[in-house]
Amino acid sequence: MMRWSNYYLPTLKEDPAEAEVISHRLLMRAGMIRKLTAGVYTYLPQGLRCLDKIARIVREEMNRAGALEVFMPTVQPADLWKESGRWDVYGKELLRFQDRHGRGCCLGPTHEEVITDLVRGEIKSYRQLPINLYQIQTKFRDEIRPRFGLMRGREFIMKDAYSFDKDDAGADRSYQSMFDAYMRIFTRLGMVFRAVEADSGPIGGSFSHEFMVLASTGEDTIAVCTACDYAANLEKAEAVVRGAGDDAQCPPAELVLTPGRHTVEEVTAFLEVGPEKLIKTLLYEADGQAVAALVRGDRELNEIKFKNLLGAKFLTMAAPEQVRVWSGAPVGFAGPVGLNVDAVWADRELGLSRDWITGANQGDAHLLHVDLSRDAKINGYADLRQVTREDPCPRCGAGLELPKGIEVGHVFKLGTKYSEAMDAQYLDEEGKARPMIMGCFGIGVSRIMAACLEQNNDEHGAMFPPPIAPFQIELIVLNVKSRELMQQAENLHHQLETMGFEVLMDDREERPGVKFKDADLIGLPGQLILGEKGLARGVLEAKSRKTGQRSELALDDVQAQVRTWWQGILADWGLHAS
């Protein structure tokens, strides 16, 4: 039995100055979290209850899918990371430190190394496979810029699962099983979400899906087909080449002076042509190599696509000094003709025409009538650009929408990257040693709490979906000083708990207005209001936080009436009684 007067639920009347997005504001105001330092938060009782609800659902579905729960350490030895090769690859996001003996350590941002190390010591035979181990644990990633409260913290809670299979087919089954589990999890959590194809790095294929909660404050953009079920992260979404090729002969290239015009807008305005006539030449350094990417003037390069195409570990935009060396001109005048780089890649779309405008690789000049096949050395044509709203769905050709999403889950087929690097092998039926095929599957447990509030709120406060609400019902006692009313309330509270409800009773000596405001703010799905006027008539008032709908329940038939009322609230959320 929880009474507000004995609880620790500090609500805030005003928005904290530091909170920018709605979920952050509400988590603070509803007394669920408090910041300790940048990107690091304490969960107050109300926040912890919510977190536990989310974790419980995740656990249930993971267990149902046959995964086994473990609990790995947060502190990890550098040696393991050196073995996998990530000690040098993982950036400053990996918080490194030394223990008293000077041994390198880090706080785990993820646990591939630890789990691989665990499994390789124990699993030696194909008979022991497949296996899927998971944990719900605190991760630490020293983000350059933590922001938006729980949405992008440095310390956060994550469920991470790792599957080990003896062959590809098994790994695909593990993947599918996790995918299905994730669908169930996010459905049960009461969230509006999409599973989208995600960038899977050098592994390729569609072996990576992200689970995105749709919300305008999301940090990711996704491409969603308006007709079929195609959905992909913008990083991955394929740009379809449209329009007929133009094989008209291109006149000889011609140098034209464009003094001081270095942006696409400046150049095309000056030459009085549309930006789609121009080729943008973007210079990058990829693992020490100088490379150029060409896209149409009105397009954006998709760096992820480019990086994957090159198979590069690091891809950084060239500094102005490098641009000067490679192109022989200041930034803004680079072009593919005579460019001094190791490789030049063009977006597929550039194959459609043979008459382009490009930078001339000399200051204040551009070239007209550039035919890439005639005038430049192109290593190849590939899908390099960002998809736009004007592009068709790569599957069915219908239109695309580009909504924002919050990534709350990621399923990923790892392959043998870690098992090979760390020598996690088993003996197959023929006694041959083979690396295990791995998969990794993450869910941002604490982020879900924030994502949920991004999706479920109004001007009065939070609106928690019943499955993850800290309590299901708030019982508001209007006049605590009335002995009779309090007695009724205690009695009712007891009955509700007997019925299986989690109830927070607001028994504070506050004016009714304060309690109503707080109730809406903390957003428990059901509110039961017990006042003296109602009591005199033998009724209490019931309100659904989501719809705001009020009704009266007869006290002499409370249990049945509460049950029906609660069914209605579940229905408000599109849920069924469990």
Added chain:
RNA sequence: CGGGAUGUGGCUCAGCUUGGUAGAGCGCAGCGUUCGGGACGCUGAGGCCGGAGGUUCAAAUCCUCUCAUCCCGACCA
């Protein structure tokens, strides 16, 4: 790491331009009146003005440095 901003009772902020011994609202404690959508009155507690150094008779206020936080960008399986 670049750009911008902000640090003043628990919270939200004013005061800084033009130096002169620190304010408001909310919250908190007490008393009284109120009591179905963040009441009102009175009384009271609570701040070495982020930190260090400097200028000055005198610094929240001016100068320098530093730390922290937030925003934009870059970055990020």
